[in-house]
Amino acid sequence: MFKSNETQSLNQCQDISEILDFNIVKGRLSTYCKSELAKRLCLSLCPLEDLEQTNKALDITSEATQLIRDNITIPSHLNTDVIDNIHLINLDNILTAPQLKYFSDFAYSITQIKNTLKVEEYPYINRLVTSLPDLEHLKILIDSSIDRNSEILDNASPILGPLRRDLIRLKAELHSKMEIELQKLEPQGIIQEPLIAERNHRSVLLIKSEYKYAANGIVHDVSDSGATVFVEPINVVELGNAVIELQLSIDREETNILRKLSVAISDLKTTLQHSIDTYVDIDFAFAKGYMAIHFDSCRPTFTESGANPKFQMLKMKHPLLEDKAIPLNLELDKSVNILLITGPNSGGKTLTIKTIGLLSLMAKSGLHVPAEHFQLPFIENLHADIGDTQNMNQSLSSFTGQMTKIKNMIEHSTTGSVILLDELGSNTDPEEGSAIAKSLLNYFNDHGIMVFATTHLSEICNFIHIKEGMANASLKFDPVNLSPTYELQIGIPGKSLGLTIAQNTGLPTSIIEDAYSFLSDEYREVHGILQDLSAKMSEIEALKSSIQTNKEESDILRTELEESLSSVDEIKISLINKTKAEIEEKSLQLLSDIETQFNEEHTINQEQYSKHKKEINDVINMVNSPRWAPIEIPTKYQSDDIEIDQILKVNGFNTRGTVLSKPDKYGVIEIAVGSIKTKIHINQIIQIIDSQVTTNAPNVIQTSKPKPLQEVDLHGYRTLEALELLDQIINDNFRSGVTQLRIIHGDGTGTLRQAVRNFLSKHALVGRFEPRPTYSSDAVTIAYF
Template structure:
């Protein structure tokens, strides 16, 4: 269990996701949640570190839009169904882009990532099938099949015959004077000539339409009706042949669904890694280190949602310490420090670099949080009730592999009662070796922490000269 909302986790992911070049990558990143699997995280950070080094050594990433072809591939499995030419083009573009990325990372600078890329089997039969059917303009090739080639030949020949006949009407002294414009046009897929309305009936044929003013009539002469009908028939046959071609290509795509989805997954992974690298560069991030000991160490941690004049957080909780109490004035930065700790732990366990000079953390199975303000006097009862409800869930669910973060421990009720409750909760968690960080302004909680060998006190500084907080967290009194 990880309380993501309490620490603006998704807002930070959205910042990183803006560096992705494709929506499918943005969505994949936005769906990322913390993991407690060290092996997966080690691999994620190895890939990121290697790509960072490769770019520093001169590698120029290729950024190109990735198409979310997974729904298309699923549709391709349906018998006698076919994708559109545009959709087939998307699949082709992904395959080509994958080849570009494979070549880019083949020089050994990003070995971990390249091992993943090498495992992908590119279905060349799909590429061959697409290339034989669709040209670079994303249209079905005229010679995709012998049948289609012959149909296209007949269509061109029939059109030439019609155009020759129509040209005779336009240039003939006998009929030319009836014509409004000296050009052939097409209405409802049939060749027609524009004639002046007052010459209606002078050329035998069928009126298919008229202009908005009614001055021009669009006439199909009887002499080309048979040829027009022939074109309609040939076009229908061509549509059927193209459908057969697209069904054949689609069937090949469906048979290679696994490989095509694998290509998509790797392309998305590369896009996500490059997005993380851009975030890492812009926010001066480090790659977190994981420890087998239950500890959290932050040096120069900067909350990414704070835009200007960010005061870095230095924090340390190491054995035998399993609890930290943060004290200080209201609006002095206690809550920001607490949220920074929680956010960075979850980012680290999600495979993201963190905006800090250094981070060392235990791999927590869960992160429990109770974050909020004290509320107004009118809201105090509901605030305290909600606070106690959250605390109960924490007490019932947390263990020594959890991290517990509580803002304003015991707040929302009488200070004496709140301090006593806060002290009892803190003692319960620490006595069970559950890592816990709390903020408080209750003296009784602070005094209890000072007497415990397993709890340390941190405070946010206050400048007596200016009577303003400095927002700097200092470990110890």
């Protein structure tokens, strides 16, 4: 065995593309391109030989597909004419104004792409876009000399405008003199038509040929009939010369302008070529994206060596059948190298292996495939023999042609190659055909070559059944409607159904019964077993379908229930928080009222004032206790969001926890809260805090290694803000090894002091705390960790 060289690879690409209709798919792909070069790239597309390159090509397709879905695309007004004119750039060639305008439009388009496709989250396409040069200066340069209609502007040079204005003036003067000459000669009857015409850039009158000498002037042309001569009056010759000389001066100046612009573009030829190449790559990527969306495709994945399943192709469709395509499913264990599909003619066998082959080619070429899921090994080489291989030119029979092609496949296949064989062992004596087919399948199996084959020979099915690494398969067929169902059954060989189909066509019953009598007892027995097995498989599939339906319904109900419970929790939490805020607000208002009644209005005495103040403070202290801490609605995190060593804010805990383990299959993780380890469900997580966290308190920033504080002053903070800041500092100090903290809360009404001490009494990291009176004031508390 040996691998093909580059030329052979190209030939094989062309052959396999034609056999599997990949050429048609490539043609369809090219219709999504804006540029001719990208279309050519589509039409020359071949499978890639390297897994890394293939995955990169698929990732680019994925990025383009997502960008299109996000309504981010290449500007639709892109002018690609420059691509066809790049070869005109050289120092000796002067570009025309329209050609220069192509480059201006292209420069604008490149700028638009750079501005539109700012997509850092899509690395491959972003890399292409960022590699595009800034061509804005080129557009400005060209547009300063050439207008949108590809005309050279008057201000393209200092002298062009004045020259053109002089020309307009001279032409007007010339026309006026020609009018005078016409009016002078017309009464003489020598004018053929009263018109002023132009011949050889000279203004002329139409004179009857018999009077050509009567008109004093120069003859510049004669009509085809000879009846009219075109005469320039002698009185305007000098003025006509001046017009021509001025026009030549203008032409020279315009040529100079075009030459300067052409030289400027010539200096940028390498840059422009890179821009074109990059644009073509982007155009090609978006073409792949548009086709992926059209076919409702998925990104193929490649099975790692030894992984199961080896092939998993779910709801795959042949892309050229469009809406007529019926989804096919295929799942193969890693132990299977040979899959033999049998069944009646027109049962879908050939379409099945062609679909497998075509989608595999698309995957290896960096294209998404029309399927719900498509997983396959990375195929080294793909070969196919599908259809009639008879070669009239070489006088080869169909069987000889098939064997010749298989010989070539053997020579160019290695372990990891895939071969598609249609009607293996046919076109020759059935016994000999079966023998060579079994021998070939043995060879391919021994050499690790994957084969998808079809056949009508039942003897091969029996051979497959007892061989390790080989499996039978069949496509269900409706014998009543004489149509395939395209449902692939692994493990069950198909039946030809020849007699059943013949009976349904209306052949006389006597002929059908006579045909049945010729069947051997062995065939009848095997046929009966296959029928029973097929019926059992149908029952199993129906049961699996029922189980899947029940599971899907259960999943829907569970999701609805979780959403309902979540909604209830949100309403409950919102109501609790609102009630707490209202209680605190009303209590503070009552406290203010009794202060006024006692100090200003004197409507209550000292005893009443003290009693009411204590009652109100008790309420305020209660709602500011940890039991009444604000309840946050947990964020719905997924298992993939959780990483070891993350800091979490957890519902039901006053302090933060550190993740010790990844979620198990039930979503349970282990966390450390201080020195305590516990397990929680990820639904209890309120917030995942990054390694660098900023609290809601002003001017306090906590980092992954916070600076420990020996003292914190809570003056000026509302109670909730103060407790949140205090909780953060306690956690940071504990992690830094600090053993105590001096807390300044003030004395005042005692509300904050009481809230702080209630908070400390329930904090998991605080061992004890004690007041530290100063100057008869209870304004400081010391907490020990």
